Amino acid sequence: MDQHSTASCVVIGNEILTGKVRDSNAYFLACWLRERGVDLQRIQVVPDVVVVMAEAIRTESARSTFVITSGGIGPTHDDLTYRGVAHAFGRPVRRHPALQAKMESWYGGPQSDVRLRMAEVPDPCSILDVEGLWVPVVRVENVFVLPGIPQLFERMLQSLDPVITGGARVTLCSVFTRQLEEELAPLLEAVLREHPTVEIGSYPRVDTDEYKVRVTLESRNPAVSHAATDALVRRLSPEKLVRVVR
Amino acid sequence: MDQHSTASCVVIGNEILTGKVRDSNAYFLACWLRERGVDLQRIQVVPDVVVVMAEAIRTESARSTFVITSGGIGPTHDDLTYRGVAHAFGRPVRRHPALQAKMESWYGGPQSDVRLRMAEVPDPCSILDVEGLWVPVVRVENVFVLPGIPQLFERMLQSLDPVITGGARVTLCSVFTRQLEEELAPLLEAVLREHPTVEIGSYPRVDTDEYKVRVTLESRNPAVSHAATDALVRRLSPEKLVRVVR
Numbered sequence: 197m198d199q200h201s202t203a204s205c206v207v208i209g210n211e212i213l214t215g216k217v218r219d220s221n222a223y224f225l226a227c228w229l230r231e232r233g234v235d236l237q238r239i240q241v242v243p244d245v246v247v248v249m250a251e252a253i254r255t256e257s258a259r260s261t262f263v264i265t266s267g268g269i270g271p272t273h274d275d276l277t278y279r280g281v282a283h284a285f286g287r288p289v290r291r292h293p294a295l296q297a298k299m300e301s302w303y304g305g306p307q308s309d310v311r312l313r314m315a316e317v318p319d320p321c322s323i324l325d326v327e328g329l330w331v332p333v334v335r336v337e338n339v340f341v342l343p344g345i346p347q348l349f350e351r352m353l354q355s356l357d358p359v360i361t362g363g364a365r366v367t368l369c370s371v372f373t374r375q376l377e378e379e380l381a382p383l384l385e386a387v388l389r390e391h392p393t394v395e396i397g398s399y400p401r402v403d404t405d406e407y408k409v410r411v412t413l414e415s416r417n418p419a420v421s422h423a424a425t426d427a428l429v430r431r432l433s434p435e436k437l438v439r440v441v442r
Numbered sequence: 443m444d445q446h447s448t449a450s451c452v453v454i455g456n457e458i459l460t461g462k463v464r465d466s467n468a469y470f471l472a473c474w475l476r477e478r479g480v481d482l483q484r485i486q487v488v489p490d491v492v493v494v495m496a497e498a499i500r501t502e503s504a505r506s507t508f509v510i511t512s513g514g515i516g517p518t519h520d521d522l523t524y525r526g527v528a529h530a531f532g533r534p535v536r537r538h539p540a541l542q543a544k545m546e547s548w549y550g551g552p553q554s555d556v557r558l559r560m561a562e563v564p565d566p567c568s569i570l571d572v573e574g575l576w577v578p579v580v581r582v583e584n585v586f587v588l589p590g591i592p593q594l595f596e597r598m599l600q601s602l603d604p605v606i607t608g609g610a611r612v613t614l615c616s617v618f619t620r621q622l623e624e625e626l627a628p629l630l631e632a633v634l635r636e637h638p639t640v641e642i643g644s645y646p647r648v649d650t651d652e653y654k655v656r657v658t659l660e661s662r663n664p665a666v667s668h669a670a671t672d673a674l675v676r677r678l679s680p681e682k683l684v685r686v687v688r
Contacts, residue, residue, distance in 0.1 A: 207485075210641070210643055211643055211645060211658070212472065212485070213472060213481075213482045213483065213484075213485070214472060214476050214482070214612075214660075215469060215472035215473035215474075215475075215476045215482075216614070216643070216645075216658060217645065218469045219469075222487070223461060223464045223465070226458065226459060226460060226461035227461035228461075229461075230460050230461045235459075236459045236460070236461075237459065237489065238459075238486065238487065238488060238489075239453075239458070239459070239485070239486070239487035240484065240485070240486050240487075241468070241484065241485035241486075242484060243483065243484075244643075270623050270644065270646060271623050271624050271627050272623055272626065272627045272630055272644040273627065273630060273631055273634065273642070273644075274642065274643055274644060275644075308624060310624050310627045310628060311624045313627075345646060345647070345648055346649075347648050347649055348648070366460075368462070377516050377517050377518055378517050378554060378556050378557045380518065381517050381518045381519065381556045381559075382556060384518055384519060385519055388519065395456070396519070396520065397456055397457055397462070397490075397520055398516065398518040398519075398520060398521075399457060399462075399463065400516060400591060401591070402591055402593050402594070403592075403593055412457070412462060414460075
C-alpha cells in the first residue's frame with residue numbers, strides 16, 4: 197500500500213449549527229483534498245465556544261496528518277478561532293509584530309485596536325503569506341486556520357498547495373444502472389472477492405428516472421479501479437446499464 | 443433560562459468525505475431543529491467504518507438529548523450504520539421479526555436474504571413506523587437512525603415530530619449593513635453589555651454589493667431579540683443601513 201496523508205476539517209460557526217448559513221467550505225475542501233490524494237477522515241462542525249473548539253481541534257490534530265479549520269477569524273466578539281487553536285495546544289494568544297506590520301503596510305498606517313485583534317494569534321505559530329491578501333494562513337503544529345467566507349477560504353486553501361500534499365490520487369470509476377441495490381449487493385460482493393483492494397460504494401437515487409443506483413469503484417491503483425469496473429459490468433444486466441464513467 | 447433540549451448529527455458516508463456527494467441532510471436537520479427550539483450542538487461526518495462511527499455515536503449520545511444519524515442503512519456491503527449503533531451500545535444485531543413481517547407484507551411475500559439485511563437491527567431497539575414506508579426509524583437510547591437519501595431523510599425526520607421536541611423557539615432578527623466589521627465590533631459589544639442574554643453573530647459577505655455584514659440577534663425571549671436589535675439600529679450609521687428583518 198502506498199503512503200498517503202490524511203486530513204480533518206473543523207468548521208467553526210453557530211451560523212452553520214443554527215441553519216442560518218449552509219456551509220460550502222467542507223465540501224470544497226473534500227473535493228480539493230481528493231484531487232491531491234489526501235484522505236479526509238472527519239468533518240466536525242462546532243460552536244463558537246473556545247473550550248469546545250479547542251477539544252475538537254486537539255482530537256483532530258491527533259487523528260490526522262493535517263487539520264483545516266474554517267471560520268471565526270474576524271474582528272468581532274464571536275471570532276474566537278485563534279483563541280481556540282491556542283487553547284488546544286496550551287499556548288497564549290499575542291499580537292504578532294510581523295503580522296501587525298503587514299496589516300499596517302497593507303492599510304497604509306496605524307490600525308485600530310479592533311482591527312489589530314486579527315493580529316492576535318497563538319504564540320508561537322507560523323504565518324503563511326497568501327498572495328494579494330494581508331490576512332495569512334496561521335499554522336500551529338498541523339493545524340491550518342482559514343476564514344469562513346467561502347471566497348477567502350477557497351483562495352487561501354489554494355495557497356496551501358505546496359504544503360498539504362498527499363500520495364497517489366484515487367482513480368474513480370462510476371457505473372450507473374437501473375438495477376436495484378438488492379440485486380446489486382451480491383454482485384458487488386463478488387467483485388470485492390475478486391478485487392479485495394477496491395473500494396466500492398453504492399448510492400441509490402430516488403429523484404431521477406435516469407438510473408436507480410450509482411456504484412463507485414475506487415483505488416489508488418488505476419488498474420484495480422478499471423479491472424473491478426470491468427468485473428462489475430460483466431455481471432450487470434446490459435439492458436439496465438445506463439453508463440460507465442471512468 | 444428556560445429548559446431546552448440539544449441535538450447532535452452524525453453523517454455516515456465515505457461519499458461525503460471524498461466529495462463525491464455534497465451532503466444536504468445536516469443543513470435540513472439544522473433548520474428543522476431550529477424551528478422546534480432544539481439546539482444543534484455538533485455535526486460529525488464519519489466514514490463507513492463500524493468502530494469509527496460507533497465511537498462518534500457514543501460520544502454524541504453522551505453530549506446531547508437527541509442524536510440523529512444519516513446514511514448507511516441500505517442492503518449493500520457499505521451499509522453498516524445499524525451495526526455501528528449496535529456496537530456503540532454494546533448490543534448485538536439481529537433480524538427483527540416484526541420488521542421482517544412488515545417488509546414481507548409490504549412487498550407481498552418472502553424476501554431475499556439480501557433485502558432482509560435491512561431488517562437486521564440492534565437488539566433491543568425501538569421501531570418507529572413512518573406512514574407510507576416500510577422502512578422505520580430505528581431508535582436505540584437517544585439515537586435515531588435515518589437513511590442518507592435526502593428525500594427519505596426529510597420525510598422520516600418529519601415523522602419524528604412528536605418525539606424530538608425542544609423548548610421555546612429562538613427569535614431571530616437580522617440587520618444588514620454596509621458598515622465594515624471593524625466598525626461594528628465595538629457597537630456589538632455595547633449592545634451585548636446592555637443585553638447580556640442576546641446571542642449576536644456577525645457575518646461578512648464579499649460576493650454581494652448589497653451589504654457588507656449581516657448581524658443576527660437571537661434569543662428565546664422575543665422581547666430581548668427585538669430590544670437588542672433596536673439598540674443596535676440606534677448605533678448604526680443610517681445611511682449605511684440596508685435593512686432589518688424581524
